[in-house]
Each structure stands twice: as structure tokens, then as C-alpha cells.
Amino acid sequence: MIPSQAFKSAASGKSKRPRPAPFSIRLNPDERAYLERRAGKRPLGTYIRSRLLDGQGAARKAVKSPPQDYAALARILGMMGKSEQVSCLFLLLATAEAERIDMPEKERAALHEACCHIQEMRAALISALGLKS
Known part of the structure; x- marks a missing residue:
């Protein structure tokens, strides 16, 4: 592939694997605070995914915050x-x-x-x- 063609294909934003559109949900501050308390040290998205999928989702390494000194x-x-x-x-x-x-x-x-x-x-x-x- 000619370098300019490789650049054009990379710049076009087309990836080899099409990804599904993300699902978003709006929460009021009380709802979010409740979910964050329930999530504990897990990232909020990981907690919500596990609850929605009854723990059947793909296991991911959960990192909520950088390690403390x-x-x-x-x-x-x-x-x-x-x-x-x-x-x-x-x-x-x-x-x-x-x-x-x-x-x-x-x-x-x-x-x-x-x-x-x-x-x-x-x-x-x-x-x-x-x-x-």
C-alpha cells in the first residue's frame, strides 16, 4: 500500500471492526450517588453492567482510581x-x-x-x- 493511501484510510476513521453504538443513560444526582455507593471501589460502568447482565458480561479488570501514595x-x-x-x-x-x-x-x-x-x-x-x- 502506498503511504499516502495508508494515511488516507487511517484518517478516514473507518476501522476494521464496526463497533456498536454506546448506550447512555441519564441519572439524577441522587440516583448516581446511590449507584456509586453500591459500586464501592468498582467503576460505575462495570457495576451497572454486572447488575444488568446478572454477572454474565465479559470480565474486565476494574480500576476505579489511581493507586494512592x-x-x-x-x-x-x-x-x-x-x-x-x-x-x-x-x-x-x-x-x-x-x-x-x-x-x-x-x-x-x-x-x-x-x-x-x-x-x-x-x-x-x-x-x-x-x-x-
């Missing part, structure tokens, strides 16, 4: 535990809530929100590492 997550959690900044932030909040220092309500609320975010990050790291708090 547990060492990096553990280092971040350790840095949070050792950080004097985090301790000082919580100490400042406790002092402000006990009204030992004069702090406007708006700043006190922002400080409280920051501490809540830190607690959420810590909980997320613990969960990602499969630990119990």
Missing part, C-alpha cells in the same frame, strides 16, 4: 500532628471562645471554621489510610 498521606498526617501552627490555631480558638482575648465575632467564626476544616482534613487522611481515629 500511602506514604505521602501518612507524612502529611504526621506533619499535621507535629505542626505547632495547628496547635496554636486551636489554642487561639479556645482562648477566643473563653473570651480571654478580645476578638470580633466575625474573626472568631472564621477561626472556628478554619479549625473545622483542619479536623475534616485530618479525618479524610485517616480514612484514606484506612486507620481509625
